[in-house]
Amino acid sequence: MILYDYVLSASCYKVRLMAALLGTPLTLRAVNFHPGREHKSPEMLALNPKGTLPILQDGDTVLTDSADILRHLTADHPEWQSSDDDRWLDFASDLNDSLGLARLHDVIGYAADIDTARAAGVTALRKLEAHLTEQRFEGLIFLTGKTPTIADIACFPNTALAPDGGVSLDPYPSIRLWMRAIRSLPGFIEMPGIHRLHELAHPA
Amino acid sequence: MDWVAVALTEDVPPGVVIPSRIEDTDLAIWCTPSGRYHAWSDRCPHRGMRLSHGFVRGETLACIYHGWQYNETGSCDYIPAHPKLTPPDTICVPTYTCAEEGGVIWVSLTDTDRPLPALGGRTPVRSLPVNMSAADLAAHFGATTFTTIAVVSDVDVLLAVQPCTGGTCMVHALAAAEADRSSVSHWLENLRATLEGVPA
Amino acid sequence: MNAAIDNHWYPVAMITGIDAPRETLLLGKKITLGREDGTCWVLDASGAELPTVERFGHLWTSPGQPNRDLFTIPEADNPGRRLVDVGSVKVKCSPLRAVENFLDIAHFPFVHTDILGAEPHTEVDRYDVKIREEVDEVWATKVKFYQPQAAKSAAGGITTEYMYRVPAPTCSVLYKTCPPRPGEWDIITLFVQPLTDEWCEVWPWMALYDDDSTMSEMVSFQQLIFMQDRSILENQIPRKLPLDPGMEVPTQADMTSVAYRRWLKKIGYTYGAQLVAA
Ligand SMILES: N[C@@H](CCC(=O)N[C@@H](CS)C(=O)NCC(=O)O)C(=O)O
Ligand code: FES
Numbered sequence: 261m262i263l264y265d266y267v268l269s270a271s272c273y274k275v276r277l278m279a280a281l282l283g284t285p286l287t288l289r290a291v292n293f294h295p296g297r298e299h300k301s302p303e304m305l306a307l308n309p310k311g312t313l314p315i316l317q318d319g320d321t322v323l324t325d326s327a328d329i330l331r332h333l334t335a336d337h338p339e340w341q342s343s344d345d346d347r348w349l350d351f352a353s354d355l356n357d358s359l360g361l362a363r364l365h366d367v368i369g370y371a372a373d374i375d376t377a378r379a380a381g382v383t384a385l386r387k388l389e390a391h392l393t394e395q396r397f398e399g400l401i402f403l404t405g406k407t408p409t410i411a412d413i414a415c416f417p418n419t420a421l422a423p424d425g426g427v428s429l430d431p432y433p434s435i436r437l438w439m440r441a442i443r444s445l446p447g448f449i450e451m452p453g454i455h456r457l458h459e460l461a462h463p464a
Numbered sequence: 465m466d467w468v469a470v471a472l473t474e475d476v477p478p479g480v481v482i483p484s485r486i487e488d489t490d491l492a493i494w495c496t497p498s499g500r501y502h503a504w505s506d507r508c509p510h511r512g513m514r515l516s517h518g519f520v521r522g523e524t525l526a527c528i529y530h531g532w533q534y535n536e537t538g539s540c541d542y543i544p545a546h547p548k549l550t551p552p553d554t555i556c557v558p559t560y561t562c563a564e565e566g567g568v569i570w571v572s573l574t575d576t577d578r579p580l581p582a583l584g585g586r587t588p589v590r591s592l593p594v595n596m597s598a599a600d601l602a603a604h605f606g607a608t609t610f611t612t613i614a615v616v617s618d619v620d621v622l623l624a625v626q627p628c629t630g631g632t633c634m635v636h637a638l639a640a641a642e643a644d645r646s647s648v649s650h651w652l653e654n655l656r657a658t659l660e661g662v663p664a
Numbered sequence: 665m666n667a668a669i670d671n672h673w674y675p676v677a678m679i680t681g682i683d684a685p686r687e688t689l690l691l692g693k694k695i696t697l698g699r700e701d702g703t704c705w706v707l708d709a710s711g712a713e714l715p716t717v718e719r720f721g722h723l724w725t726s727p728g729q730p731n732r733d734l735f736t737i738p739e740a741d742n743p744g745r746r747l748v749d750v751g752s753v754k755v756k757c758s759p760l761r762a763v764e765n766f767l768d769i770a771h772f773p774f775v776h777t778d779i780l781g782a783e784p785h786t787e788v789d790r791y792d793v794k795i796r797e798e799v800d801e802v803w804a805t806k807v808k809f810y811q812p813q814a815a816k817s818a819a820g821g822i823t824t825e826y827m828y829r830v831p832a833p834t835c836s837v838l839y840k841t842c843p844p845r846p847g848e849w850d851i852i853t854l855f856v857q858p859l860t861d862e863w864c865e866v867w868p869w870m871a872l873y874d875d876d877s878t879m880s881e882m883v884s885f886q887q888l889i890f891m892q893d894r895s896i897l898e899n900q901i902p903r904k905l906p907l908d909p910g911m912e913v914p915t916q917a918d919m920t921s922v923a924y925r926r927w928l929k930k931i932g933y934t935y936g937a938q939l940v941a942a
Contacts, residue, residue, distance in 0.1 A: 292880040295751030431593035433475035452891030544786035545917035
């Protein structure tokens with residue numbers, strides 16, 4: 261499987277992270293999204309007329325939406341799916357339109373109504389915090405239950421990267437513990453702005 | 465200065481560090497693997513990095529930037545760039561008085577001999593940020609102090625309010641042990657919507 | 665108007681990225697830049713034309729009267745090098761904090777884990793630092809560090825040697841061991857545009873020997889590294905760089921940053937600096 265990838269994209273990271281957790285090998289093709297705007301080049305538009313990343317190519321199948329790609333990667337892994345996933349995949353797309361946009365604005369100068377994007381991001385984080393708090397009342401740590409599913413993987417990147425767009429994560433204890441649970445999963449990989457758990461390494 | 469609730473113990477399990485603040489003072493609150501809580505200035509003496517971004521390793525708090533490790537007294541024990549060096553005693557993080565009581569982590573920025581606030585046997589429910597100053601929130605309930613505010617309405621709740629900056633605060637809510645935490649949580653969301661004047 | 669600050673050259677754009685005229689900030693003041701018939705121009709807020717230089721793939725300008733030419737990097741002209749426009753990233757920190765972080769190697773194992781450094785290889789050996797009076801630049805040489813993946817072109821861990829150079833207050837050039845060509849140096853720069861004293865736009869640029877990686881891979885590698893730094897830079901307190909000793913604690917590994925701060929003080933470069941302990 262080939263992933264057309266941009267190293268700083270939260271949506272591409274969803275795919276890299278999911279594949280790493282599954283142990284599924286991916287061939288990465290680096291796309292110069294910034295500053296090259298290579299995702300809008302004729303070759304890339306031929307593959308994805310929307311001109312967005314990520315793009316996953318698996319034989320003749322070409323998928324251009326991270327939610328579809330997560331479903332595709334876990335097609336043979338029912339343990340990574342739940343009946344509640346759809347609602348959270350939609351929510352992940354709200355996170356991308358709010359926190360994700362604020363981040364692109366603050367980091368690489370994307371045009372955005374930054375106050376609106378951040379305010380929508382805070383509203384989304386409050387919803388996420390309320391839900392995860394309810395889950396903890398039931399002794400559950402992930403979005404849909406005891407174990408993680410594609411819902412968690414879809415919502416994690418833009419949440420964890422919120423500070424890049426000037427939105428603080430400090431006041432959300434349940435989100436913090438949920439992110440920690442994801443960072444503790446075997447096979448977890450990081451991206452810039454999301455640290456691994458250094459406490460797990462052993463000093464000299 | 466009186467005690468201020470800065471977090472619920474459930475939200476700071478052993479081996480975890482979190483950012484917090486009391487007005488203009490940035491804090492790193494952390495719990496050692498053996499379960500002791502500490503409240504420190506959230507600034508590494510080396511290059512000013514926030515210690516709340518760091519990690520707990522053994523009974524030390526390490527800074528994420530260059531990995532300097534600080535023992536429980538706040539003194540620097542280990543500098544990875546100079547592994548053979550014993551760091552001078554002068555390298556240390558300012559620490560604050562910190563205590564755990566009733567599932568709440570309390571901090572006082574100055575030495576205090578005041579007793580910890582009485583919680584009336586209530587247990588923690590959750591913490592949530594509110595866009596309103598701690599003083600205004602206390603005034604809303606007719607209380608003279610925000611350390612703890614007992615609210616008896618359709619639910620019996622105690623709010624321990626932490627003043628933050630820019631007209632915001634964190635509300636740490638406790639309720640009777642037998643209360644349904646989920647309904648208290650919903651009640652809190654509605655309270656916040658009322659206080660902020662925007663729908664939940 | 666402060667000559668010690670204004671009379672320097674500052675990067676304000678990547679030349680290939682200039683299409684329509686656009687506004688940006690330099691030292692807290694609005695400027696406009698664009699390109700006409702292949703030549704770049706910059707105007708200040710009053711519409712007066714500012715001097716320009718096009719070099720290292722970037723457009724440079726100055727709000728003052730620079731008393732010397734923009735620095736050069738003669739080695740970058742050697743044939744066989746690939747010149748990489750990395751693009752810019754904005755960071756909420758002092759431009760001086762961004763440069764200082766670039767001069768630091770002790771953070772590699774913790775911030776660029778398994779790429780530029782890894783525990784337990786954390787030790788920083790003594791190296792040489794001096795202010796070269798004849799050119800008025802800060803230089804650090806014989807800097808050595810063990811790196812798991814020193815460059816996109818590196819296969820496995822090596823001990824990398826570095827030289828650091830600060831030719832202007834908000835710019836740094838590093839020369840590092842080049843995995844495919846022992847004996848040559850790769851060149852990686854950090855050009856920092858001070859938007860304000862607590863907000864900057866960082867333009868990394870590279871001149872590398874690498875015949876295997878695609879341009880996109882080289883760009884990705886450097887953006888990955890710099891974005892790891894950004895999460896540190898936005899969380900240092902204070903945002904400005906303290907120039908007076910006492911507020912922060914340097915060790916032997918920080919000799920380059922100590923020299924950098926001393927040099928800034930000597931030349932009176934105080935933009936983005938904190939002078940009295942707050
Ligand atoms: N719905 C998409 C959104 C992905 C997305 O926002 N991609 C960004 C990069 S991070 C993009 O390609 N933007 C280009 C554009 O919008 O023109 C998904 O999750 O797959
Ligand atoms: S800033 Fe904390 S170790 Fe360097």
